[in-house]
Amino acid sequence: MSDTASERYQQGMATRRSVLGDAHVDRAQAASTEFDRPFQELITEAAWGHVWSRPELTKRERSMITIALLAALGQDDEVAMHVRATVNTGASREDIREALLHVAIYAGVPAANHAIKIAKQVFEQMDAGKVA
Secondary structure (H helix, E strand, O other): OOHHHHHHHHHHHHHHHHHHOHHHHHHHHHHOOOOOHHHHHHHHHHHHHHHOOOOOOOHHHHHHHHHHHHHHHOOHHHHHHHHHHHHHHOOOHHHHHHHHHHHHHHOOHHHHHHHHHHHHHHHHHHHOOOOO
8 A cells, every 4th residue: 555545544443433333334344255355455446545535525414415315226235325324414304305305306206215214124124213
């Protein structure tokens, strides 16, 4: 890793931890193998170090955009993970609802309907204290 990449990785890891939480990132790191380690480095540098760390949007705004995009793409596990992360990003349940209303119009009602189901399940888990 070059000095620049190393700095970007460190920034990405700090942002990743602030959004997803230490427990989630620690689990991902512990599960990493030689096979997927380059992928983990890529997403830490690119997604978290390059995009999520930019100052032009808040974490709340990025969270809403990310949830909408993941819902539109049908990425269920990632939707759930990012809904849980709203505890750290400041996006409210109302923010998520509004983002998913946009998904319904611009990406389709079935995608939004499914993402709303996922969000409701995650909220129930969060309310019951079952989400780390």
